[in-house]
Amino acid sequence: MKDGLRIPLMLTPALGLVVLLFGGGLLVGFGQSLGYFPAIGLRDITLRYYVSVFTDKNFLQSLWLTFRIAAETTVLSSVLAVALTLVLRQKFTGSRFVTFLFQVPLPVPHLVAASGIVLLVTQSGLIARVLAVLGLINVPADFPALVFDRAGVTIVLTFLWKEVPFIGLVVLAILQSVGPQYEELARTLGANARQRFFSVLLPLIMPGILSTSIIIFAFTFGNYEIPLLLGVRFPATLPVVAYRQYQDPDLALRPEAMAIILVLAVVAVLLLVAYRRLARYAVR
Template sequence: MKKKLMPYLLLAPQIILTVLFMIGLITGITQSLGVIPAFGLKEPTLFYYKEVLSRPDMIHSLLYSLRIALISAVLATAGGVFFCCVCVARQKNRGMMMRIVQLPIIIPHVMAALFILNIFSRNGILARIAYALGMIQEQVQFPLVIYDSHGIGIILAYLWKEIPFIIYFVISLMANINGSLGEAAVNLGAGPLAVFWKVTLPLCRNTIVSGFLIIFVFALGAYELPLLLGATLPKALPVLAYQQYIHPDLRNRPYAMALNGIIIAVSLLSALLYFLMMQKNMKDLTDEAQI
């Protein structure tokens, strides 16, 4: 009897967390549809979604968040894959090099924000070095990187955190492919670049795309870095959602949930695109195996 119950007991924490997550998700969706009986809102409606998608400030926040998430995810993926290629080519994919790569991953995002502030702000290290070297007459002449409307500081912080994630996510697979199929291709006369573009990179594509989608969705829904490093206007979507949530007028809460609903919709769309891509790849592999 005990042996039969053991798997369920081991799964109990996961089941509890899943139930709590689903309760919160369902509550958020119902509130985004304007159903909050405690506030006298009982009829479901799409009014709040229409309002969110028609208000200029919220549209700017949505585009701002999408731009930051997309740019940081693309640059992090490209930088991480390039670094993986260099490490694998030089056989530096183990030992101390990987320990150094792992450090930014375990550091909280709040610490990453402080790190970026201390280096790139107008009172930071780079501004002081430029002033000491006579490159600028005053520290306020240093380019505005933090709190700017383009989100450069946020993107830099994401790159510092996400490039190591992509490296850690991809490098083991890339090293295994390069060590087996890559060497076979070299023995058949292919050059290093041809091996990378025609063998290693295509076989790592699914892993690279999944890593890209993970960091894109995370950057879209993250709150800490846009709050600490972002401009006053436009606000990132999670920051705007939080401000609507804590608004003194409790009837503004459906706006916050509608903003969160948009983030969820984009995340689900990303997951659907990845699922369709995986389905296509599995179909191609099946067809090739039948041939």
């Protein structure tokens, strides 16, 4: 057997399973989004479900909310991660323990993180009850309503708690592998701290920031657990809307749910294409 064929043949079973499950499900969902759903008597191919989705004001409002939450999470995660890794790369007393604490959120599932927020910071949560016992507030209901807010602040904060360490771990690995020699060389040439960061460090870590930020945007754009637990009933993010319509006993809503899911899938593909272009530009 030729060496050039060995690796593709070894990967064939795993790739075949992925293509079968993912591709098959995508194909079935695409068919239902076009109105082909024999289980309820729909067999005519049509685009009316896509038209219905894109002309629905509630859909556009949910699309904007989903995009805003994903964009805010991505930008804030990137900025905070870079700032924290610039501190963590320094050696100081307890730096290893602080780095460990920084990485603690990584293995915690998003569903567990959202559940913890509900138990902690709602008006009936642990913090409100403790403050009431200490006499800092009269009753737990006096605690500020931080969860189930229309702006999605708690949703963004929960995403930040999870995603900042993800970007930070990648950026920290890059900084540790590069070492301080480039900065020291720039310092000997008279570059100040600002110039060293924007002209030396940022170009080195930009590929890592771009790759992780695209992943985070795509994930938060399609995530439904945290918005479902921490968001308001309306407006809801697109994944939550699709989930509710898919779970609705009325199967006539299934094609619109599939249309929304396909829109999310197309956005994810476009993000991957954008990442490839940005990555090539950043490497240059």
